[in-house]
Amino acid sequence: MQLLNEIGGFRIRVWAEKLTLAKATERFGLIEDDLKTIHCVKFDGNKIIAAAGLTIANNSREITDLCSYASYVQQMCYPMAIINRRVVDKKYRKQNIGRQLVLARIQKAKQLKIKEVWAEILVENKHFLIQQGFKDMGKSADKSIDGDWRILVKKLDE
16 A cells, blocks of 8 residues: 555556646545555655556446546446556656657557557657557547546457
């Protein structure tokens, strides 16, 4: 549980650079779904420098951040997973750490026989996911954070 608390604190610190601390805490603090999420964490010594989640759902009631994906629920094939909450410390950006976390979570989803991986990402950051075979499904329904947030999906059973 200590590591999970550290991950939650790290997410809040990183997002608080763009949002208010209150907004970062509300949107990216620990939630119940974090207990069932597979967390990928990168360290520099004992310090977390990046973190990301892979949350599996076997039906629509289990979808993390359903507010973002509500428009796409009817198109989802289960079991599915959401790659979510990827954050990298600003001192470690531009070192492909975020990309490594994406690839690790896709690989884990394949090992778990997940049919699809979904993601919510800012349009300016979607290029790498598109290169990995993700398809842009359209806008996210969640408007809690400014920006052109997109929903993407990658089929794994093809």
